[in-house]
Amino acid sequence: QNARLHDSVRRGKQEWERPFDAISDPLAVFDRHGRLLRGNTALAALLGRPVTEIRGSSCGEVGLCGGGCPACAIGRALTDAAPREEAGVDDDGSGIFLARAERAEITLADEQILSVTTFPAVDPGSPAASVVQVAKNVTEEIRSARRLRHMSDELGKTNAQLTATVDRLKSTQAQLLQAEKLSAIGQLVAGVAHELNNPLTSVIGFAQLLESELRSGDAARPAEEVGQDLRRIAEESNRAASIVRNLLAFARRQTAARAPQDVTELVQRVLSLRTYEFRLSSVELVTEFEPGLPPVVID
Numbered sequence: 001q002n003a004r005l006h007d008s009v010r011r012g013k014q015e016w017e018r019p020f021d022a023i024s025d026p027l028a029v030f031d032r033h034g035r036l037l038r039g040n041t042a043l044a045a046l047l048g049r050p051v052t053e054i055r056g057s058s059c060g061e062v063g064l065c066g067g068g069c070p071a072c073a074i075g076r077a078l079t080d081a082a083p084r085e086e087a088g089v090d091d092d093g094s095g096i097f098l099a100r101a102e103r104a105e106i107t108l109a110d111e112q113i114l115s116v117t118t119f120p121a122v123d124p125g126s127p128a129a130s131v132v133q134v135a136k137n138v139t140e141e142i143r144s145a146r147r148l149r150h151m152s153d154e155l156g157k158t159n160a161q162l163t164a165t166v167d168r169l170k171s172t173q174a175q176l177l178q179a180e181k182l183s184a185i186g187q188l189v190a191g192v193a194h195e196l197n198n199p200l201t202s203v204i205g206f207a208q209l210l211e212s213e214l215r216s217g218d219a220a221r222p223a224e225e226v227g228q229d230l231r232r233i234a235e236e237s238n239r240a241a242s243i244v245r246n247l248l249a250f251a252r253r254q255t256a257a258r259a260p261q262d263v264t265e266l267v268q269r270v271l272s273l274r275t276y277e278f279r280l281s282s283v284e285l286v287t288e289f290e291p292g293l294p295p296v297v298i299d
Contacts, residue, residue: 021040021041021042021051023040023042024042025042025134025135025136025137026039026040026042026043026045026046026064026114026133026134026135027039027040027042027043027132027133027134027135028040028043028062028064028132028133028135029121029130029131029132029133030059030074030130030131030132030133031130032078032130034058034059034060034065034069034070034072034074034075034078034131035056035057035058035059036054036055036056036057036058036059036062037055037130038055039051039054039055039057039062043062043135046135047062047063059072059073059074060072062133063106063108064106064114064116064118064133064135065118065133066104066106066116073102073104073116073118073133074118074131074133076102076118077102077118077119077120077131078120078131080120101117101118101119102117102118102119103115103116103117103118104116104118105138105142106135111139112137112139113137113138113139113142113143114135114136114137114138115135115136115138116133116134116135116136117133117134117135117136118131118132118133119131119132120132185247188247191274191275191277191280192243192247195243195275196240196243196244198236199236199237199239199240199243200236200240202232202233202236203233203236203237203240206229206230206232206233206236207233209229210226210229210230213226242272243272246269246272249269257299258297258298258299259297259298259299260295260296260297261295261296261297261298262293262295263289263293263295263296264289264293267287267289268287271285271287
């Protein structure tokens with residue numbers, strides 16, 4: 001009977017060990033004193049020791065607890081296992097209570113990075129608590145994430161530099177445009193001054209004539225002729241004001257703002273700024289605009 005019982009236990013142990021050792025990730029089970037009860041072959045390979053020699057190793061020697069024993073991950077898990085009933089931790093159906101898991105990243109001496117999950121496993125029928133640790137090699141994933149994060153940071157910096165450069169270029173372009181405007185205004189000033197002289201001379205002449213007639217009391221001229229002089233004054237005044245408005249519109253500093261424009265009216269405004277130069281150069285400009293031209297969206 002003892003032999004059959006021994007054989008049954010041996011077969012159960014083998015059946016339990018085979019799937020345990022078949023797990024590719026390092027797996028460790030510690031007792032309540034932080035000593036290794038069982039480790040699979042993947043854990044032995046990680047430690048570089050035969051699987052038969054790792055039993056009884058401390059959690060610090062295994063190196064998955066994060067150090068600082070007994071306040072390490074194993075110690076915290078054992079502490080968490082004690083008040084399991086008060087904490088409301090449920091049985092998963094196997095008769096073993098699984099408390100909250102703790103996850104951490106461990107960097108080994110050879111620069112390997114492991115994601116280690118630590119959780120207590122308690123059998124309510126036994127006063128002995130145990131802690132299970134499962135480690136997964138995430139070296140490549142972490143390094144790839146770090147490389148991507150570094151590349152993202154570099155791209156962010158480059159994008160910020162490019163944005164600043166574009167802003168500077170826009171500012172420089174606006175300054176150059178304004179400088180070109182001021183240069184063109186300098187060329188136009190002489191012509192505009194002469195162009196303004198003509199309507200202003202007419203206004204002054206007709207105004208002096210009317211003033212002289214009013215002072216002398218001479219009312220020999222018909223009211224219709226006097227009205228024509230006044231209309232002439234108004235027309236020449238509007239002409240001078242139009243010239244000044246055109247020059248101010250050209251000179252004012254503003255950002256580009258596209259809007260529907262009447263091409264015919266726009267061309268006439270531009271040509272009015274060059275009237276004096278055309279006259280000096282004996283240039284006769286004839287314009288012919290197609291009626292009903294559609295507006296153009298421009299600045």
